[in-house]
Amino acid sequence: MKHSTTQQTRGGRRGPARRIGRTLAFVLPVVLVLSGTLAVTRVNWSGTPSSSVLTASDVTSAGVSSRTVSHAPQEVLRDRLLTELQEQNPGVALTHLQQAVNGHPSLAKHCVSIARTLGRAAVRMYGASRAQSYARPVCDTSFASGVLTAHS
Secondary structure, eight states, rough: OOOOOOOBBTTBBOOHHHHHHHHHHHHHHHHHHHHHHHHHHHTTTTTSSSSSOOOOHHHHHHHHOOOOOOOOOEEEEEEEHHHHHHHHHHHHHHHHHHHHHHHHHGGGGHHHHHHHHHHHHHHHOHHHHHHHTTOOOOOOTTHHHHHHHHHH
């Protein structure tokens, strides 16, 4: 009787590719979750520029659980657009607001309030006359309305 030196399993031969695949299937989701968690803790969610960065240990020490805090889609969009306004300019934020509303019509009912918030933030960052120069007819000129109310 001749014995084979290779192991036979139900699926055939096991090789290094299968071991690598199984390792990646386990490690990759863990890496993605951890990197996403770290990225979220580094975002300035308040909409105001500051030098302090909230770390994951600060969140847990403050007693805030990531499971209990959930943001509505319009709040996430508003915060993202406020960050874009700070990092780039109000024109970019308004363009992305219009694209978001076009892509997700359920956000249309929040468009006016988000555009006004962007207008007020633009006045704080750029002054009234420069902020007004970015106005365009997004959400029935609510950005211009926000600029006007922040300037008054």
